[in-house]
Amino acid sequence: MTELGKADFGLTTFFAKSHPNDKCGANGLPLTPNSIKVLGRFQRLKAVSHPNLCNYLDVARGKHERLMVVAEHYRHCLRSTAKSGKYTNEELFIELAFGIVSGLAHLDRIGITHRNLSQSNILLDHQGKVKLSEYGMYYMTEDGTSVAFPIGNHKYLAPEALGLGPAVIEDHTDSDATLTVPCGPKTDVWSIGLILMEILSIPYKNGFRLFSADGRCKDLELPVFGENGYSKEYLESDHLSLRSMEEVYYLWRLAGGDLVGALKKEGLTKSKPPIHLLPYYSTNEGEVFGQTRDRAELLDSTVVILSQEQLRQRLSEIDETAYYPLLEDEQSQVTSSLPTSPSSNDLSETANLPLVIREKDIEYQFHRIILYERLLKGYPYTRGHIWKEARVDIPPLVRAHVWGALLEIEGDIYARYDEIDKETPTQTDRQIEVDIPRCHQYHELLSSPAAHGKFKRVLKAWVVSHPQYVYWQGLDSLCAPFLALNFNNEALAYSCLSAFIPKYLHKFFLKDNSAVIQGKLFRLQEYLPVFSHLITFHDPELGNHLDGIGFIPDLYAIPWFLTMYAHVFPLHKIVHLWDTLLLGNSSFPLCIGVAILSQLRSQLLSFGFNECILLFSDMPEIDIQRCVQDSIKIFCNTPKSATYRQHARPPKKAKKEESRPNISYYSRDYNEQPSSELSMEPIPVEELKTEKCPRISAEDLIELGELSGPSHTKSPTKRKQNSKPMLLVIDVRNQEDFAKGSIPNSINIPFPTAFSPEGDLNPCSAVTSLNLHKVQVKVVVGSRGRNATNFAIELVRLGYQKVCVLHKGIDVLRSTNILTVPPVDL
Amino acid sequence: MPLSVEKEFEFTFICKGVTSRLSVPVPIPLPQAVEDFAGRLIGCHNLPCYVEDDLKKKLDDFVTNETRNLYDENAEEALNKIRDGTTDIDSLVEKWTKAYTQEVKQYAKVEEASEETLFSEVYHNLIHSPALDTLLNLEHTYALTIEDLIDQRDKDLHHLEERQREEMEEAVRNVGKTYRDDEINLLAQRHFENSQLIGGKWSSELTNLKDTQKREFREWVVKVHEDTQSPTKSTSYLGRVRALSNALPEAEEEERSSQAPIMEESFTIHLGAQMKTTHNLRLLCTDALDLCRHKTHTVGGMVIPQPQRLQTAMSLYSNDLCALILMVDNRLNSYTGLKRAFAKVCEQSTDFHFPDLDQQFLIIEHELTLANDYRAQKKQSEDGDKVSIKSSSSSASLDALDKGSKLQTGDFYLTKHSNLSEVHAVFHLVTDDSIRSSDITSRHPVILSIRNIIKLCFRYDINTLTIPLLLSNEMTEEMTIQWCQKRVELMFKCVKGFMMEMATYGGHKSRNIQFLVPLGISEEMFSGISSMLTTIFRLSNPVVVKSATPHR
Known part of the structure; x- marks a missing residue:
């Protein structure tokens, strides 16, 4: 991360070569457009950082293979400065040469050849320090083969570079004989020689300061005046320039920065009307x-300086202290991380706006990214705090790292990743290679050859290091969001993937000696009935309808769960979904499924089997924000034990409970809690399938029904004080048993006499009470036998929602002293 | 010159007193990070962890050195080639010169603004200014004059024909009486010459009028534009505009209403599995030329230009073009059938922006020669190596080329027009009888050509494209219900596939595709096609408006 300092953002544009008509790649698929290739290769350049090199910030594709590159830029270049005769001073000249050579030496170390050196792209910052720019052209264009124009100023090209001829432009004749031979770093040496000679031959001060690398702790505390190398002058300088370039560029975009617009303003996009070009x-x-x-497609090396004025204007009102937010307060746990800003009222108001708006609000994002940046520096100590903030939202700029933090990635991930053999061919290679070119290929970055390479490596790494699992189609989709976020950090992408799978897809793909498919279905066999129960629980009408037409989850929901929805949504929606998913436990995905169905409810209800199949064969457009909100609601309205699955991940040993102090009761996995006889127990899949309603554990019943009084330790979710009890307990035993002892406030509807021959409930006072509690969770309690289950099925048939059955019946409560003798019915 | 080589990397280390040697081939340049490769070696060969750092360092040095050597060797070879003359310096210089002058603006020849470019800019500005109305009325006035002339011509020619026919009938009736056989021949010849002469006279008059109109129009446009540029002359500009506004002609009495499409239906669809793009599809049953022909529009006794005309004129030089596919035979002319009808529509008014159809055909003929030269060349160098998508019938069509037939099935030529009602460009797609068969596949050259056309549309901002859905201009006998269903299904699926394919190139802009069904199709068939469309394309989520009133 390099600070912005006094740098400008420079924008250049060029066109990638369009492919000759209808060429195909070796795999028979159409060739990737060159602009995509460049886009993929460019990513690596973003990670290049050296005091004598300008940082690359962004690349964007325009219409018709146009590419726009944003990089650090300075207004002075060697061409203009040398004319003043500055470098006649030997010392300055040597410094200049040293700067250029240092920059090039770094490029050589990382295997990039500049080959584009000229006086105009050796820039000088306000201190006169050398900053090489445009050094990535040769690299990102794959030695110049992705563009039609020659790279480099012919004046400074080395003889061998000239001798090799310009990069071959494939024309109508396909001749594979002449391949473009890349130039090595030595060609740059020739260029420096020529340039320096030119400088010497014209009539040349500079305080060359070595890059000082302070420890990262510097950023965690306020600098003390006069200490830590902060001089007065440094403190007074504008705070924005101390932020990293990536951050400022991100904010610049939010402040209305528009690349195409900037080019247009400079007249660089003027092109002939297409009717003349046909x-x-x-x-x-x-x-x-x-x-x-079109002449507009020729290379024009003009650099457009992107004005930061608008950005600074927008941020001018922000108080200096906002740049250094305090994370810990001894008095109180930080109440709200959002300060009030003088310009636009309370930012916490912004926090209530839809996510899409928040992501576009520059001031809001400014505060968020500064906060997150500081929190991430303190990771893993700040894990709890990060978790809390993530429940508000995650700014796109820091998402990659926040996800890493949420997935509790720790340790030397790089060394671990390096150790894995990602090259040796294995038997899954073929499948991986078939899947990758079909995975989220509308995404510019993921469709580039560079991405395909990384994809393959991360997937192979996972398959190799998890021998107990098999590769399944869908793993590629799971990998896609992580790779897209951590494009320059395969190790982190891999680590996130490896942490994600056991959390949400525990043992889904265990290698089974008998048959792989069966192994897969085995886990789903439990997952899908639970999903069915959940649908019925929240929307009995829909559940009944789907059941009625035989449209069972097995027919549509398998790809949802196997990829955690990464296969059914485009990436920009997945990230928003997963922002929340990562905070929930392993049951949360089930709630998302219900939320999706509820969005399509009216259609589904009117559809028959065939139309439903057709509808899901190609996922209809879903409002993801609404889906996220609905699923949270559904999640909170579901007793935890209702989504119990025996195959969810067992609790980790010695869990660091204290690391996530503020987590609500709901974000923990049910399986992670200590179990007692009141807890849920495994239910055979066959039994699960015959039931329609979820079961609730005695533990949940006690907790949600507040049966044990306020002394109970585990506090459930925040609930309004005045709200009615969350549960309605329906006792279906006969009256005598009920009178002997029952759960307080429960109502008694004996099963044998409950229903009329028409299937309706026989009216009585208990039924009236039942009808008054339509929105509450209804817990059907019976003794041994199937009475409770059957009663619940009938209730569902009648359209009652939120019906569940007490696991193991009334007997389980005997050991507790909850059961009381009900007051005599008046 | 090798792009990459394999070099043997050797590494020795001591383990439990035993010296072990590891020797592995390493690809140079190494396509991955050294750490990664080292990790793999350690894993594969089960190396002890204490040699790890040493191995990494040695491997790094090795790779650096060998990469450097490779570059050096290649560089040396390149230089040697120049020294010993293997590389011809002149041709090298030429290549570089070409590369710089043709691809880099700084070195490229300054392109003088052509008259075309200038005019298109001026026109585009003007049509988006208050002068819009006037401009359109002017165009319209000119068009009416031409129409008038054409009307006269047609009447005259018709009259001549009538007279000649009468004369001839008379003569034939009297063969052997007043006329001898040779006299009749003579008469026929005289008739022919006469009609040639008169036809020629008319056509030259028409050409003259068109040329004059074109010149006048262009001059006027440039003049008005100049006026708008200089504020002092704004009065004269307004004057000019006003002068014309008053000169609108009276409407003619005769009713010339055109047929509106009989059946049409529009759909909004989503394409793409995850990322959805929205497009508009329209299914309409009409004559292809209805999209070209101007329909007159009478308001209060005045003939005024159609609203579509305005749209077409305003978007002519924009990035939002409209095009139409016409199915033609393999002869580049306009003598028969639809081609002739199309030429007549084009002739109806002066094209102020593009050359006449005939002149455009000349240009096309020239390009066709180039294309055929290229084809011949390619055929020669044709080796088994087929990496490009080729039509399965390419060998068969090459034979046809040898026989001298120039246009091949699946070829298309393109004409540009400013005087048609709803289109700017027309793709003339060459077909043959094979298209009448019911079992053509997605590899048929005409289908592939549709793909090429869609590709061009994405490349050149043609956002609205009209495709003859049955690949035929009219209904014929063989088009049974089964035939139609099969064809429609094929076309929908192919077009869907092509559009999804092109989305990678053309970004996520939404497009309009109009599927044209020939007149004469039955209503049931039309609704059948419409329901097939909804099963093949995914309609965007309909907004369901819940209202208390039931339908109808």
């Missing part, structure tokens, strides 16, 4: 003739 003839093979070349 070809006159095309052969049946698609070879066109008579088209006009």
